[in-house]
Amino acid sequence: MTGWDDLTGGYQDVGPAPGDVDLDRVWLGVAAQVWRREPGPAERAAARLLRSPGLARALVTTPSLLLGWLMATVVILVAGVGFTLGTGTPWVALLAPAVAAAGIAYAYGPGIDPAWELSQSMAVSDRMVLLVRALAVFGLNAALGLAASAASGAAAAFTFGWLVPMTAVCALALAAATVTRSPNVGVAAGAAGWVITILTGQAAQGRFTAAITDSFLVLPYLAFAACCGAVVLFATRIPRGTS
Amino acid sequence: MNVELTELTRRFGRTQAVVGVTLKAGPGVFGLLGPNGAGKTSLLRMMATVLPPTSGTLRLLGRDPDGYGPRREIRRRLGYLPQNLGYYPGFTVTDFIEYFALLKDMPPGQVPRAVAAAIEQVGLGDKARAKMRTLSGGMLRRAGIAQAIVNEPELLLLDEPTAGLDPEQRVAFRSLLREFGQRATVIVSTHLVEDVAAACSEVTLMDAGRMVFHGTPGELIARGEGHGVGDAPLERGYSAVLAAARS
Amino acid sequence: MDDDALIAAVARHDDTALRELFSRHAPWLAARLRGVLPAAEVEDVLQETFLAVWRGAAGYRPEGSPGGWLWGIARRQAALWLRRRGPTELLLPALLAADGRHPGDPAEAALSRAELARAVSALGPEGGPARETWRLMYVEDKSVAEVAVLMGVSAGTVKSRAHRARRLMRAALRRHEPAREGGGR
Numbered sequence: 001m002t003g004w005d006d007l008t009g010g011y012q013d014v015g016p017a018p019g020d021v022d023l024d025r026v027w028l029g030v031a032a033q034v035w036r037r038e039p040g041p042a043e044r045a046a047a048r049l050l051r052s053p054g055l056a057r058a059l060v061t062t063p064s065l066l067l068g069w070l071m072a073t074v075v076i077l078v079a080g081v082g083f084t085l086g087t088g089t090p091w092v093a094l095l096a097p098a099v100a101a102a103g104i105a106y107a108y109g110p111g112i113d114p115a116w117e118l119s120q121s122m123a124v125s126d127r128m129v130l131l132v133r134a135l136a137v138f139g140l141n142a143a144l145g146l147a148a149s150a151a152s153g154a155a156a157a158f159t160f161g162w163l164v165p166m167t168a169v170c171a172l173a174l175a176a177a178t179v180t181r182s183p184n185v186g187v188a189a190g191a192a193g194w195v196i197t198i199l200t201g202q203a204a205q206g207r208f209t210a211a212i213t214d215s216f217l218v219l220p221y222l223a224f225a226a227c228c229g230a231v232v233l234f235a236t237r238i239p240r241g242t243s
Numbered sequence: 244m245n246v247e248l249t250e251l252t253r254r255f256g257r258t259q260a261v262v263g264v265t266l267k268a269g270p271g272v273f274g275l276l277g278p279n280g281a282g283k284t285s286l287l288r289m290m291a292t293v294l295p296p297t298s299g300t301l302r303l304l305g306r307d308p309d310g311y312g313p314r315r316e317i318r319r320r321l322g323y324l325p326q327n328l329g330y331y332p333g334f335t336v337t338d339f340i341e342y343f344a345l346l347k348d349m350p351p352g353q354v355p356r357a358v359a360a361a362i363e364q365v366g367l368g369d370k371a372r373a374k375m376r377t378l379s380g381g382m383l384r385r386a387g388i389a390q391a392i393v394n395e396p397e398l399l400l401l402d403e404p405t406a407g408l409d410p411e412q413r414v415a416f417r418s419l420l421r422e423f424g425q426r427a428t429v430i431v432s433t434h435l436v437e438d439v440a441a442a443c444s445e446v447t448l449m450d451a452g453r454m455v456f457h458g459t460p461g462e463l464i465a466r467g468e469g470h471g472v473g474d475a476p477l478e479r480g481y482s483a484v485l486a487a488a489r490s
Numbered sequence: 491m492d493d494d495a496l497i498a499a500v501a502r503h504d505d506t507a508l509r510e511l512f513s514r515h516a517p518w519l520a521a522r523l524r525g526v527l528p529a530a531e532v533e534d535v536l537q538e539t540f541l542a543v544w545r546g547a548a549g550y551r552p553e554g555s556p557g558g559w560l561w562g563i564a565r566r567q568a569a570l571w572l573r574r575r576g577p578t579e580l581l582l583p584a585l586l587a588a589d590g591r592h593p594g595d596p597a598e599a600a601l602s603r604a605e606l607a608r609a610v611s612a613l614g615p616e617g618g619p620a621r622e623t624w625r626l627m628y629v630e631d632k633s634v635a636e637v638a639v640l641m642g643v644s645a646g647t648v649k650s651r652a653h654r655a656r657r658l659m660r661a662a663l664r665r666h667e668p669a670r671e672g673g674g675r
Binding site for chain 2: 024027028029031032033035036037047052053054057058061113114115116117118119120121122123124125
Binding site for chain 3: 017
């Protein structure tokens with residue numbers, strides 16, 4: 001096309017931008033699309049499900065739902081499957097609650113959220129974020145654990161029996177993490193609590209798996225989980241004022 | 244009136260952080276001055292709905308923040324920059340501001356443009372896709388200011404916003420404050436007295452939880468005449484008022 | 491950094507390079523587009539232009555002229571916009587491009603829709619040969635062969651009618667500006 005040759009070297013001579021064109025506005029339109037990262041399919045689905053784009057964004061930025069964490073969880077559970085197939089002890093059932101508790105402790109709270117105080121001033125309340133994240137982490141860990149359990153060919157009692165203790169252990173980890181503002185304390189509390197429970201069961205009934213299979217433990221587990229839940233509610237109701 | 248505080252008090256155990264503060268503020272830029280421990284941060288936290296008062300009444304943007312619904316409505320129209328703002332290291336500046344824009348319930352269609360505008364307004368246009376862990380202290384502070392203004396708040400609360408900013412950036416920041424002050428109530432807590440002089444139409448001075456002065460910068464300067472210690476007129480007024488309050 | 495290096499940086503997804511490119515080139519691109527489009531549309535087209543630059547910077551060949559490359563993208567975006575808007579605006583850039591005239595020419599900027607309508611009416615009554623040929627070829631984008639079939643004449647007749655239509659419009663548009671020499675292709 002002719003006219004190209006006019007352009008080399010001479011284009012700046014056309015003069016300044018016309019007064020009625022708002023170049024700042026144009027740049028903002030360009031920057032708006034160039035700078036942002038498009039939300040992935042998981043976030044888009046979550047936004048529709050939760051009817052809140054903010055809550056969806058908070059969910060996908062959960063530390064214990066990030067890819068690295070999930071892969072570590074899968075690795076541990078696969079190892080558990082391996083051990084189970086090798087030794088006959090239902091390792092998946094013993095490991096899954098502890099792994100889930102660690103995930104819950106790292107899902108929420110002042111210990112893992114550097115902008116904690118700011119998060120407390122948001123329209124999407126931090127309690128909603130807590131609820132959604134805890135449910136997501138718990139649900140995901142339960143699903144992964146169930147898959148691993150089934151893969152390891154465990155009996156039904158072992159496949160599902162650990163879900164209730166897992167609830168209790170997760171509640172303990174969350175309560176400890178929230179109250180002490182430290183996710184590590186939460187993990188330690190959850191892991192320690194679970195180990196103590198297993199060992200107590202072993203001492204009382206001679207099997208490591210007593211903690212999982214005894215049906216009369218179900219109510220105590222759930223009651224304990226409810227208490228821990230109440231602690232979490234209380235700890236998140238009163239915002240900490242001292243700095 | 245965007246802010247109406249009546250005898251607002253906040254106690255932590257036996258410590259009185261804020262005692263009987265009464266304040267009314269409409270649109271404009273208001274300075275909150277005082278030494279460390281004067282209660283400025285606690286007062287701002289109460290206005291940011293992060294801390295409930297122990298006693299007294301608080302009305303923000305015509306609503307009582309005690310109820311969940313009104314509190315959510317206030318927070319949608321609020322911008323807050325805490326004194327200590329952490330950041331998510333792996334986030335870019337855009338991610339960071341967008342995160343809080345979404346948590347403030349901004350309509351998602353408006354968010355990208357509003358985030359871009361906020362970034363340009365604080366002069367971080369060159370750093371929009373830089374990871375937050377690569378930013379200097381002053382840039383992090385400006386990112387914090389950007390998240391506070393992204394939703395065009397009606398109530399803007401800034402706690403020590405100019406920490407780490409160089410003089411040129413502080414000048415730019417003050418003109419940003421004046422621009423917001425035309426439509427919104429902007430409350431700036433600072434111990435840098437000259438920040439206040441340049442941008443604020445009214446100043447509140449706090450000491451040991453109490454309000455010891457409220458008026459224009461000119462009135463504060465007048466209080467310092469003949470008494471006060473300091474290099475600048477406003478500093479003299481500041482020290483004169485504090486001395487009088489403590490005697 | 492010179493423009494070639496900036497465009498190469500944009501191809502590597504350096505957004506600060508895009509920002510610099512925008513501050514250097516958006517003003518003159520806007521001025522040139524303003525000669526063809528109203529202000530609000532200039533903003534939209536300029537935005538699409540730089541988004542296209544962001545996406546397509548890898549396709550830039552350093553031997554070319556950066557300004558020319560940018561203007562090429564802008565003009566394509568302008569044409570896309572015009573095509574979306576509807577037939578009556580279609581003729582203007584097609585005409586100007588065909589003439590090879592400098593679209594930033596102040597004379598072009600003075601052109602208004604009324605003048606365009608006047609120029610179209612210079613082609614004769616609606617349904618007349620020149621006007622109908624113009625409408626089918628430039629407004630409805632039909633090929634010479636298709637127009638020949640539609641009008642029931644030979645391809646050669648279509649071509650000479652199209653040439654006459656262009657000549658008439660050029661003359662009508664030129665009536666409002668100083669005489670230029672050698673305005674043809």
